Amino acid sequence: MRTQKMERTKIAICMGSSCFSRGNRTNLGVIQEWMESNKANDRFELTGRLCCEQCSKGPIIEINDKAIKVESIEHLHQLLEKNYD
Template structure:
């Protein structure tokens, strides 16, 4: 599974660094680093949507406050 987080200026202002850090922590905590590739990219063209994240090309809008719920629903449930 490939998870890509936008680290462009608009998403950075909205908390992409915190989103990346939390995802790194959750991936390690759940021992799924061998199943999940976490990557960064610049603008995805959906700047108004908040921190843009794709999971295997499927778009999601994530905030630092919604990372855990997003992770459990869209990543953990699909790789376990």
């Protein structure tokens, strides 16, 4: 019997100095805490990446290769919940 492996949502956090200082330092912790509290570690693949070259728009995260400006912690939670389903 074969079991179908669920595809994981890929989240990449820009670790460039601009994005990191504009909020991705906090966003990293928020994502890790959200994944742990929702037992979602098997549903997401969380990585860091070098500069996304969108410094003036930061902080930037990528979800499945789509760059998104994180407006607030509430916005980040909405993004995570939307991609959890």
